[in-house]
Amino acid sequence: MKVLVTGTAGFIGFHLAESLLRRGDEVVGVDNINDYYDPRLKYARLSESGIQEELIAWNKELTSFKYVNYRFIRMNLEEKASLLALCERECFDVIVHLAAQAGVRYSITNPDAYAQSNLISFLNVLEAGRHFKVKHLVYASSSSVYGLNGTMPFSVKHCVDHPVSLYAASKKANELMAHTYSHLYGIPTSGLRFFTVYGPWGRPDMAYFLFTEAICEGKPIQVFNNGKMKRDFTYIDDIVEGIVNVMDKPAEPDQNWNPQQPDPSHSTAPYAIYNIGNNQPVELMQFICEIETCLGKKSIMEMQEMQAGDVTATWANIDELVQNFNYKPITTLTTGLKKFTDWYKTYSSVQATPVTAAR
Numbered sequence: 001m002k003v004l005v006t007g008t009a010g011f012i013g014f015h016l017a018e019s020l021l022r023r024g025d026e027v028v029g030v031d032n033i034n035d036y037y038d039p040r041l042k043y044a045r046l047s048e049s050g051i052q053e054e055l056i057a058w059n060k061e062l063t064s065f066k067y068v069n070y071r072f073i074r075m076n077l078e079e080k081a082s083l084l085a086l087c088e089r090e091c092f093d094v095i096v097h098l099a100a101q102a103g104v105r106y107s108i109t110n111p112d113a114y115a116q117s118n119l120i121s122f123l124n125v126l127e128a129g130r131h132f133k134v135k136h137l138v139y140a141s142s143s144s145v146y147g148l149n150g151t152m153p154f155s156v157k158h159c160v161d162h163p164v165s166l167y168a169a170s171k172k173a174n175e176l177m178a179h180t181y182s183h184l185y186g187i188p189t190s191g192l193r194f195f196t197v198y199g200p201w202g203r204p205d206m207a208y209f210l211f212t213e214a215i216c217e218g219k220p221i222q223v224f225n226n227g228k229m230k231r232d233f234t235y236i237d238d239i240v241e242g243i244v245n246v247m248d249k250p251a252e253p254d255q256n257w258n259p260q261q262p263d264p265s266h267s268t269a270p271y272a273i274y275n276i277g278n279n280q281p282v283e284l285m286q287f288i289c290e291i292e293t294c295l296g297k298k299s300i301m302e303m304q305e306m307q308a309g310d311v312t313a314t315w316a317n318i319d320e321l322v323q324n325f326n327y328k329p330i331t332t333l334t335t336g337l338k339k340f341t342d343w344y345k346t347y348s349s350v351q352a353t354p355v356t357a358a359r
Helices: 011-023 039-048 080-090 104-109 111-131 166-185 207-217 236-247 284-295 319-325 333-349
Strands: 002-006 026-031 070-074 094-097 136-142 189-194 220-223 271-276 300-303
Touching: 002 011, 002 080, 011 026, 011 039, 011 236, 026 080, 080 111, 094 111, 094 236, 104 111, 104 166, 111 136, 111 166, 136 166, 136 236, 166 189, 166 271, 189 236, 207 220, 207 284, 207 333, 220 284, 236 271, 236 319, 271 319, 284 333
Parallel strands: 002 026, 002 094, 026 070, 094 136, 136 189, 189 271, 220 300
Antiparallel strands: none
C-alpha cells in the first residue's frame, strides 16, 4: 500500500514507518519538527530511517538512502493547501495520523498550541481523506480521554465526557470529528487510544525518560502524587503491531448498532475506537525500581503532590482489539525497560549535552 504517516519524526511515527517500510509498503512521512522537546532527537530518528539531517532544513522532499520506498516532507499540517496538494498528487491508500501536540501539563499553560495542532490539523486530515477517497484513516487518540471515569479497566464502551485537560479534550474532539466524517462521507476511520507508550527512541517529556536521565546524572526525580499512581505501560513494538493490524482492516458499519443503547466505540458509519495498551497496570514505585535495576543505580526521589490535569491510574480493556485482531501484547516491563535503558545509554553517550524535555 501507499501510506501517509504523519509525525514520522516522532516516537510512534518513527517506529511505525520503519515497520511498514520493512514489510514493503510505500511510505510518505511528514512532520513539522517543532521544538516541544529537543529537535535533535527528532532529527536522529529521521537519520535512523535514512533521511539526511542537513537537508531537512531546506524543507524539500527527501528520499531515504536506507529505504527506497520512503520519502519525507517537512510540513505543517495546519497548512491545508499543502496537505491537500500532497494527497491529490500521491493518491494514498491509507493515512495514519499520529502528528499532534502532546503533553497533558503543557496543555494547561499553552492551550493555543492544541487548538492548532490537534483540531485544525486533524480537520485538514479529514478533509484530505474526504476529497481524495482514502480507504482508511487511522488516528491517534489517548487514554487521557477517560478523565474522571473511575471504572477500571477503561473500556471503549464507557462514557468519556469528563476530560481533565485540554489535551484530553482535543483527543475526544478528534473522535467526534472522525465520526462525523465517517457518517457524512463514508470515510472508514479508526481511533486508537494509546496507553503510556515507552521504548527506545521515546519521548523525553515522558516519566520513564526523565527518570532514566535524572538517575544517570545523579539528579532527583519528581514522583507525583507521592508515588500513588498506576499506569498501563505499553512497549512500542506491541503498539506498532496493533496499529498495523488495525490499519490493514478498515472500519465497517456495525449492522447491529442500536441507537436506543448506543455503543460509543462503533456506529452505523464505518467508524471504530479501540484501546491499545498492555492490560496490566503497574504501580509507579515498582516502575521506578525496574528502571533502577536496569541502570544499576538508585534514584533520589522528591515526592510531589498530584499535578493538575493528571489521573491516578490507567488500565486498558483491550477486549475489542483481541477479538477483532488477535492482539497480544507480549513485552514484559522488565524486557521493555531494559531495551529502553540500553538504548538511552548508547544514544546519550553520543550527544554533546543530555537530551531533555524543552517544555
